[in-house]
Amino acid sequence: MDHPTALNPRDYAVFSDEKMGKVTLFRSDHLLVGLNCFEPGQGHALHAHADMDKVYQVVEGTGLFLLEGEETTLDAGMVLVAPAGVPHGIRNTSDSRLIVMTVLAPGPTPKR
Amino acid sequence: MDHPTALNPRDYAVFSDEKMGKVTLFRSDHLLVGLNCFEPGQGHALHAHADMDKVYQVVEGTGLFLLEGEETTLDAGMVLVAPAGVPHGIRNTSDSRLIVMTVLAPGPTPKR
Numbered sequence: 001m002d003h004p005t006a007l008n009p010r011d012y013a014v015f016s017d018e019k020m021g022k023v024t025l026f027r028s029d030h031l032l033v034g035l036n037c038f039e040p041g042q043g044h045a046l047h048a049h050a051d052m053d054k055v056y057q058v059v060e061g062t063g064l065f066l067l068e069g070e071e072t073t074l075d076a077g078m079v080l081v082a083p084a085g086v087p088h089g090i091r092n093t094s095d096s097r098l099i100v101m102t103v104l105a106p107g108p109t110p111k112r
Numbered sequence: 113m114d115h116p117t118a119l120n121p122r123d124y125a126v127f128s129d130e131k132m133g134k135v136t137l138f139r140s141d142h143l144l145v146g147l148n149c150f151e152p153g154q155g156h157a158l159h160a161h162a163d164m165d166k167v168y169q170v171v172e173g174t175g176l177f178l179l180e181g182e183e184t185t186l187d188a189g190m191v192l193v194a195p196a197g198v199p200h201g202i203r204n205t206s207d208s209r210l211i212v213m214t215v216l217a218p219g220p221t222p223k224r
Contacts, residue, residue: 005192077120
């Protein structure tokens with residue numbers, strides 16, 4: 001978005017049959033606010049960011065979240081923080097769509 | 113919290129009759145995740161952070177959010193970004209409690 005504005009994250013969700021849908025809602029040098037959108041069965045493989053902390057917040061649905069080798073099921077409204085360097089991932093093991101808001105800080109460098 | 117863990121933000125809400133309740137859920141050099149908790153009639157006066165972006169997400173209730181001279185009513189689930197330097201504030205004009213999750217990046221320097 002060009003201009004800061006109030007938004008309902010679920011209005012911006014994008015799904016794909018092939019893989020997790022990824023959306024950027026806001027980005028600056030300090031942070032990136034985005035969405036990860038999962039059809040049933042889709043996931044985001046375990047990965048880590050060396051220098052970025054990530055905040056997950058479940059907007060809609062239920063997902064299996066992996067953090068530091070532990071699996072936790074999170075429902076809508078719940079929050080999980082993956083500090084820099086800690087491997088994390090998500091799998092939508094439910095029968096419904098899963099929308100997760102992510103805040104990354106500092107924001108990742110744009111790909112060129 | 114000492115250890116990153118899954119949480120339901122509303123479980124951590126703290127209210128005060130005197131002023132907005134303020135809670136830190138997670139903090140690092142990169143960001144601070146917290147809660148602002150408002151009884152009916154309470155607010156957070158218009159202010160700006162020179163070097164920090166702030167993401168608001170309404171956890172529970174309804175509030176009047178001020179940003180760049182505009183007033184917007186936000187319900188549970190909605191998100192507002194206040195970029196660095198942009199004045200922002202909140203007022204709980206409803207009859208119910210209001211809980212707002214905030215993500216500040218980079219995190220503020222701890223007060224000494």
